[in-house]
Amino acid sequence: MSTWLIIAEETAAATDGAASPRQIKVLRAVNGNKTREEALVELRKVAKSYKPDSLKTSRVVGRDSDGSFWVLSNSGKSHASCNIRLIERIYP
Template sequence: MSTWLIVAEESVTAEGASPQRHIEIIRTVAGGKSREEALAELYKAAKSHVPDSLKGVSRVVGRDGDGSFWVLPKSGKGFTSCHIRLIEQV
């Protein structure tokens, strides 16, 4: 049985500074869940996760072609993004 990790990778670039990356496991999906069940958990996590750099900012969540999600500032302006994806723990 697989254990799945829902991982958020936050990237923040301040003007004139090097990009800063922060990676965190926001949820573990265990208990013999299938990939499809884990993807359903990924969807829930992506809709509710608020990256530190986007707290207090209106944001939008979008699904990428590979099934992962992006959390971005709704205005489209700013230097921050958060990529949320599912990975299998080995």
């Protein structure tokens, strides 16, 4: 079985309104020989509770067609966004 990583890919709004470079960080490793389906359950839990640094205001979380989650501003006034996804860890 695989080890899975839950990652956040965050893009914050720059002060001039342009998008800033994205930041990617590992939120959690899903160990213990979990199947992909079990890791997806963990992904959902993390996505529901994660508060990106760039979105301090109210936020909305939605699932994309590829199974990843988007965390967006609820007001629609912010250009910041965060995509939370599951990736398989590959060992060298």
